[in-house]
Amino acid sequence: MFDVKERQRVRDQLLASAEEDPGIVGAAITGSDALGAADRWSDIDLAFSVHGRLDEALERWTARIYQDFAAVHHWDLPSGNAVYRVFLLPGWLEVDIAFTPESEFGPLGPAWRTVFGQTSQPSPGQSSDxxxxxxxxxxxxxxxxxxxxxxxxxxxxxxxxxxxxxxxxxxxxxxxxxxxxxxxxxxxxxxxxxxxxxxxxxxxxxxxxxxxxxxxxxxxxxxxxxxxxxxxxxxxxxxxxxxxxx
Structure with a gap:
């Protein structure tokens, strides 16, 4: 199984790569890590603000994660106009990245820490169905x-x-x-x-x-x-x- 230092290294490398990508104009840490509540077993949760076509960013980043981190598998969880792509890395390290249109990039709850980029104003919470x-x-x-x-x-x-x-x-x-x-x-x-x-x-x-x-x-x-x-x-x-x- 992965260790905390490896998780930190992968997260930092992903964020550094995002800052160098002209198609990624914002990034945030989400999940338990954003709240300072990550533990030994936490995965990596990130959100990217995508300038341009979402499918092109997904394709580009999927290739990068397979090449740079030897990803084993991935799958998608659509959410509105965003796509959460979930990657499995060696050592059972899970990486969840929300690829979000630039105009919708912003916190949906308290588990959010902006790393760079502009966030949109959060929409009024909709009551669950x-x-x-x-x-x-x-x-x-x-x-x-x-x-x-x-x-x-x-x-x-x-x-x-x-x-x-x-x-x-x-x-x-x-x-x-x-x-x-x-x-x-x-x-x-x-x-x-x-x-x-x-x-x-x-x-x-x-x-x-x-x-x-x-x-x-x-x-x-x-x-x-x-x-x-x-x-x-x-x-x-x-x-x-x-x-x-x-």
């Missing part, structure tokens, strides 16, 4: 029940776990914690997370799957009572029906 998340949650609960009836045990487990994931995301959003990829779940109060332990599937036995699904739908109804009370009132009897014997 709780209705969308709630819809995904009830959809997953329904499909978990269907999979149990079809005796598709692994698929049922997948959907039950997905219900729990969306309950955690809704709770993080409600309490102002980071919501993506469970980054804020350790900040949730114990009285909220303890009941969710019952949603963990302990085996692929049918009775166990039904028990976990019932716990997941109960947790969903409880969270929706805080997040979307009117929807919770409408959904609660249907969620009860979903986990009741026919």
């Amino acid at each position: 709780h209705q969308h998340l709630a819809g995904l949650a009830w959809h997953h609960a329904l499909h978990a029940r269907v999979c149990i009836e079809r005796r598709r045990w692994w698929q049922a487990e997948y959907w039950i776990s997905a219900v729990r994931d969306h309950v955690l995301t809704l709770a993080c959003l409600r309490l102002g914690h980071p919501a993506s990829h469970a980054k804020g779940t350790h900040l949730l109060p114990q009285e909220l997370t303890t009941p969710l332990e019952k949603t963990l599937v302990r085996s692929l036995d049918e009775a166990e799957l039904r028990r976990a699904l019932e716990a997941a739908t109960a947790s969903l109804a409880t969270e929706l009572a805080h997040t979307a009370p009117a929807l919770a009132t409408r959904l609660r009897p249907m969620l009860t029906e979903l986990t009741s014997p026919d």
Whole structure:
């Protein structure tokens, strides 16, 4: 595994290369390092302000990272007009670079430290689409029940776990914690997370799957009572029906 000195060397070299690239007009350190909270296992998180075509910058920088750092693999996570390109380097060092149009380069939250370049004024925060998340949650609960009836045990487990994931995301959003990829779940109060332990599937036995699904739908109804009370009132009897014997 990589060590902290190697991570620092790679990060500094990437930033130095960005300053020398006329197509990169700004750079920032993001993630835990921007907050002074990086630890032994943190990856490298950067954001680049791109002057010109984003695809050309992506192609140029991908070639550079493979050549200079012997990258093993990469993949993309689009976000609006930006593209987060995620690289895997030897030693399991992950490098995440957000390639952002120049006009949109700026902090989306507190985890940001500008290294060079001009940042745009942050846009007013948009409220997260709780209705969308709630819809995904009830959809997953329904499909978990269907999979149990079809005796598709692994698929049922997948959907039950997905219900729990969306309950955690809704709770993080409600309490102002980071919501993506469970980054804020350790900040949730114990009285909220303890009941969710019952949603963990302990085996692929049918009775166990039904028990976990019932716990997941109960947790969903409880969270929706805080997040979307009117929807919770409408959904609660249907969620009860979903986990009741026919």
